[in-house]
Amino acid sequence: MADTQTSDAFVEFERVQKSYDGENLVVKDLNLVMPKGEFLTMLGPSGSGKTTCLMMLAGFETATHGDIRLDGVSINNIPPHKRGIGMVFQNYALFPHMTVAENLSFPLEVRKIGKSEREAKVKRVLDMVQMGAFGGRRPAQLSGGQQQRIALARALVFEAELVLMDEPLGALDKQLREHMQFEIKRIADNLGITVVYVTHDQTEALTMSDRVAVFDDGRIQQLAPPDQLYEAPENSFVAQFIGENNTLEGVVKEINGDVALVRLDDGELIDCKPVNVSKPGERTRVSIRPERVEYNKERLQEGVHTLKAEVLEFIYMGDIFRTRLRVAGNEDFVIKTRNAPDQVRLQPGTQIEIGWLPEDCRALDA
Amino acid sequence: MSDTTQNGPVLAADGTPLKRSLARALRMQKMRALMLIAPLLLFVVITFIAPIADMLFRSVENKIVATTLPNTVVALQDWDATGDAPPAEPVYESLYYDMFVAAEAKEHTKLGSRLNYEQTGLSSLFRSSGRRLDDAGEAQIDALEDLNPAWEDPAFWYALMDAGSGAADDDLLAAKRKQMTELTDIDHGVDIGFAPRADISQLLPKTADAYTLFALFTAVEDEDVVAEEEPWEAVKVALVQDLQEGADVSSYTGPGAAELAAAQTALAELPAMNFKEVFLDIDKDWGSVDNWSTIQTYSPRYTSGYFLNAIDMQKGPDGPEARPENQQIYMMLFKRTLFMSLVITGSCILLGYPVAWILANLPMRTANLLMILVLLPFWTSLLVRTSAWKVMLQQQGVINDVLVWLGLVADDARLVMINNQFGTIVAMTHILLPFMILPMYSVMQTIPPSYLRAAKSLGANNWTAFWRVYFPQSVPGIGAGSILVFILSIGYYITPEIVGGTTGTFISNRIAYHISSSLNWGLAAALGAILLAVVLLLYYAYDKIVGIDNVKLGG
Ligand SMILES: Nc1ncnc2c1ncn2[C@@H]1O[C@H](COP(=O)(O)OP(=O)(O)OP(=O)(O)O)[C@@H](O)[C@H]1O
Ligand SMILES: [Mg+2]
Numbered sequence A: 001m002a003d004t005q006t007s008d009a010f011v012e013f014e015r016v017q018k019s020y021d022g023e024n025l026v027v028k029d030l031n032l033v034m035p036k037g038e039f040l041t042m043l044g045p046s047g048s049g050k051t052t053c054l055m056m057l058a059g060f061e062t063a064t065h066g067d068i069r070l071d072g073v074s075i076n077n078i079p080p081h082k083r084g085i086g087m088v089f090q091n092y093a094l095f096p097h098m099t100v101a102e103n104l105s106f107p108l109e110v111r112k113i114g115k116s117e118r119e120a121k122v123k124r125v126l127d128m129v130q131m132g133a134f135g136g137r138r139p140a141q142l143s144g145g146q147q148q149r150i151a152l153a154r155a156l157v158f159e160a161e162l163v164l165m166d167e168p169l170g171a172l173d174k175q176l177r178e179h180m181q182f183e184i185k186r187i188a189d190n191l192g193i194t195v196v197y198v199t200h201d202q203t204e205a206l207t208m209s210d211r212v213a214v215f216d217d218g219r220i221q222q223l224a225p226p227d228q229l230y231e232a233p234e235n236s237f238v239a240q241f242i243g244e245n246n247t248l249e250g251v252v253k254e255i256n257g258d259v260a261l262v263r264l265d266d267g268e269l270i271d272c273k274p275v276n277v278s279k280p281g282e283r284t285r286v287s288i289r290p291e292r293v294e295y296n297k298e299r300l301q302e303g304v305h306t307l308k309a310e311v312l313e314f315i316y317m318g319d320i321f322r323t324r325l326r327v328a329g330n331e332d333f334v335i336k337t338r339n340a341p342d343q344v345r346l347q348p349g350t351q352i353e354i355g356w357l358p359e360d361c362r363a364l365d366a
Numbered sequence B: 001m002s003d004t005t006q007n008g009p010v011l012a013a014d015g016t017p018l019k020r021s022l023a024r025a026l027r028m029q030k031m032r033a034l035m036l037i038a039p040l041l042l043f044v045v046i047t048f049i050a051p052i053a054d055m056l057f058r059s060v061e062n063k064i065v066a067t068t069l070p071n072t073v074v075a076l077q078d079w080d081a082t083g084d085a086p087p088a089e090p091v092y093e094s095l096y097y098d099m100f101v102a103a104e105a106k107e108h109t110k111l112g113s114r115l116n117y118e119q120t121g122l123s124s125l126f127r128s129s130g131r132r133l134d135d136a137g138e139a140q141i142d143a144l145e146d147l148n149p150a151w152e153d154p155a156f157w158y159a160l161m162d163a164g165s166g167a168a169d170d171d172l173l174a175a176k177r178k179q180m181t182e183l184t185d186i187d188h189g190v191d192i193g194f195a196p197r198a199d200i201s202q203l204l205p206k207t208a209d210a211y212t213l214f215a216l217f218t219a220v221e222d223e224d225v226v227a228e229e230e231p232w233e234a235v236k237v238a239l240v241q242d243l244q245e246g247a248d249v250s251s252y253t254g255p256g257a258a259e260l261a262a263a264q265t266a267l268a269e270l271p272a273m274n275f276k277e278v279f280l281d282i283d284k285d286w287g288s289v290d291n292w293s294t295i296q297t298y299s300p301r302y303t304s305g306y307f308l309n310a311i312d313m314q315k316g317p318d319g320p321e322a323r324p325e326n327q328q329i330y331m332m333l334f335k336r337t338l339f340m341s342l343v344i345t346g347s348c349i350l351l352g353y354p355v356a357w358i359l360a361n362l363p364m365r366t367a368n369l370l371m372i373l374v375l376l377p378f379w380t381s382l383l384v385r386t387s388a389w390k391v392m393l394q395q396q397g398v399i400n401d402v403l404v405w406l407g408l409v410a411d412d413a414r415l416v417m418i419n420n421q422f423g424t425i426v427a428m429t430h431i432l433l434p435f436m437i438l439p440m441y442s443v444m445q446t447i448p449p450s451y452l453r454a455a456k457s458l459g460a461n462n463w464t465a466f467w468r469v470y471f472p473q474s475v476p477g478i479g480a481g482s483i484l485v486f487i488l489s490i491g492y493y494i495t496p497e498i499v500g501g502t503t504g505t506f507i508s509n510r511i512a513y514h515i516s517s518s519l520n521w522g523l524a525a526a527l528g529a530i531l532l533a534v535v536l537l538l539y540y541a542y543d544k545i546v547g548i549d550n551v552k553l554g555g
Helices: A050-058 A100-110 A115-128 A144-156 A174-191 A202-208 A226-231 A236-241 B018-058 B063-068 B070-076 B089-104 B108-116 B122-135 B138-147 B154-161 B171-184 B198-203 B205-221 B233-244 B257-267 B275-282 B289-297 B305-310 B330-361 B364-379 B382-393 B398-406 B421-445 B449-457 B462-490 B494-499 B507-516 B521-545
Strands: A009-019 A025-035 A039-043 A065-070 A085-088 A162-166 A194-199 A211-216 A219-224 A246-256 A259-264 A269-274 A283-288 A307-316 A320-327 A330-338 A351-354 A361-364 B313-316 B319-322
Touching (some): A009 A050, A025 A194, A050 A085, A050 A162, A085 A144, A085 B449, A100 A115, A144 A162, A144 A174, A211 A226, A211 A236, A219 A226, A236 A283, A236 A361, A246 A269, A259 A283, A320 A351, B063 B171, B070 B289, B089 B122, B089 B171, B122 B275, B198 B205, B205 B233, B305 B313, B305 B521, B330 B421, B330 B507, B421 B462, B449 B462, B462 B521, B494 B507
Parallel strands (some): A039 A194, A039 A211, A085 A162, A162 A194, A269 A361
Antiparallel strands (some): A009 A025, A009 A065, A246 A259, A259 A269, A283 A361
């Protein structure tokens, strides 16, 4: 896992702002440092400014304020074609009037590379994406997945060290998408290139990335490796956005080191880990993952606070059971349990008691 | 279901060959589709295709000579046009009878105008001759009428010639009905209260001929009763001729037998009528070999003459030959039309491409607003726009005034920018520009901006990105616009007419002239047909070179 150190920074955003209309900031104060070779994903809801960031990096949009540096050099005034950044577009943007091979040799031609070398490179990159036999075809004669590979190959053929991908798999079906995720990751790792990848598919983000930057409202809400992002969200937006999450609202009663006592709105008390709260009396949202909730008393720790819950719905999903409960007035409280031989299938209407480890329950901002 | 592993035709569920049942199913669909479009198809065929086909047909049709002078044409067949002797007497004799009928029906002037396209002077020759034909053969007629006043009596003539009531049409009447119908384009198949007597037809063939024509004309055209009208001079001339040529009147016993016998004896001494002299008397041009040769050359019902004329050639006695230098005009006009259309198309591309590009790359709202400016010229009358150019370009016009005022041009050396090719090209480029911009715009709109971005991200500078990536994708728009503009301009008429002067007119102006002024529709049709052929040829060449599926009007 790459540690962020400004010394080996390859891509840097420093206090970057962007406004299209002079009234609204689409990107507000973006700070980001990427080392060489990192696979970083920008993840966020629609309209959160991901594409805008990518376009500023590629040079198709200019930052309203701030500095973008590549390999230590400010690129604000370098035109796109001199930046040497490979890019994969969402709709692939393969030139329809050229064959696959012509598409691939285009970046080499504009770099005035000799014919034989061009052909060798095109062949190599075609083999790399396992499309060696398709050089003579037009893009329209390829399937979506094949076009995707060619778009990837075209971004790689001129040996760019930084490759940007804007939702490259958005148009593919689920199975192909999973396959391509794997392919892209493999190729990126083999070549050691630095990748900025945009998606709003969180599974994609979690499975492919070294680090994920969660965008919302023009800001990076959290920048962390996937496991931290999932297990230790830093605010309630990230907790809600990544994975499934249960939220309970309340007020901090007291904080003792790394355990906070929270009084929920219906008066119950629970133990949490204070993350975004600093003093008693503050409102908070308590976040807990469905698979960390325990209702089997034997497995609960001694002395933890438990809550009463009523089973509302039981859904059989094959590998897991998904049970919806009413907890502290919240009717959307979900728990997930593994389909093990000894697992109890809770019937709707049953009254149970639930609990969790205090460190799995995070008190975040309200 | 069908069994494909077996050899032989694949069968459908009901055992019929799959191919046939498929064809049947498709035929039903096609029929239904055809029924839906049938009204429109009919409308298009009747109002559009049929007139064009008729017009094209006129470019080879030439029956007027054969219908106006049916007997002359036959008699003229054996005449040798390469010699220097005018035709012999029988030709003039046929000409007399043919012309007489034609003059009565007032068709001879039409033939004169038609033949005048090929040989100047024929129009007035025919017109004057037709007028003076009534006086020909005066000696014969007077001699006949002096013998017996009965020869001036319509009833007597009718009694002599008519077969009596209820007689059926014989060959003679049928033939004459056809001749008159063809001559006048009026149906002569109606009841005329007359049928030629068989024995008279036998005895006096020329008289019967002429009288039958007279009877048809009187009954159909004049809507008079045949028995009450005095026959034409030509009928009397024919009778004298028949009698003098020794008709055996003694065998005839019908009405008027006595008068006929008396006339034959009395007229025996009268000198026979010399038709050739009659015509040479009327106009000595009837002795011209050139005139007769023209009539002979154009006597077939179909002719390539119009087409030859349209490419500056003519029919000579020895086949097609080039026209005299000073009459060659059409090839030059065709070349000029093609050249100027190409220049106009080229300037439309040059001017239209940037406009279309800007329109396609502006935000929708602004683009729509600017689009109105592009379309604005469509909403003003073509004449107004063209005349506006006259105001702009003429020597005392806006541009010249400004140039003089700026001192760039001396007052006595104002630029000539109108009534020449330059004026036509400027005005037509302006008028046809929207036809170039619209298809270009609609094609460019479909080119996503991401292509240009992709090209730049791959290292292409602005120009390379445009030229290698954007331009090739906009070619279908250029193609569609070019075809539109080129084809429109090749047939354009009003603008060159107004601003073209003499050096800036197109072939279409010539076509219009022949349609509405010289009334030489055959030549106009031939020119039009050649123009159509040229366009189709260019279209074909375009398809071969660029590919017609590379043409997009949008989407
Ligand atoms: N060219 C533009 N002009 C004006 N506003 C724009 C432009 N491009 C984007 N925006 C606005 O900027 C904001 C961020 O857009 P951006 O395309 O970066 O979002 P995104 O995170 O990529 O979303 P998505 O996941 O839907 O692609 C949006 O509110 C959008 O409306
Ligand atoms: Mg986007």
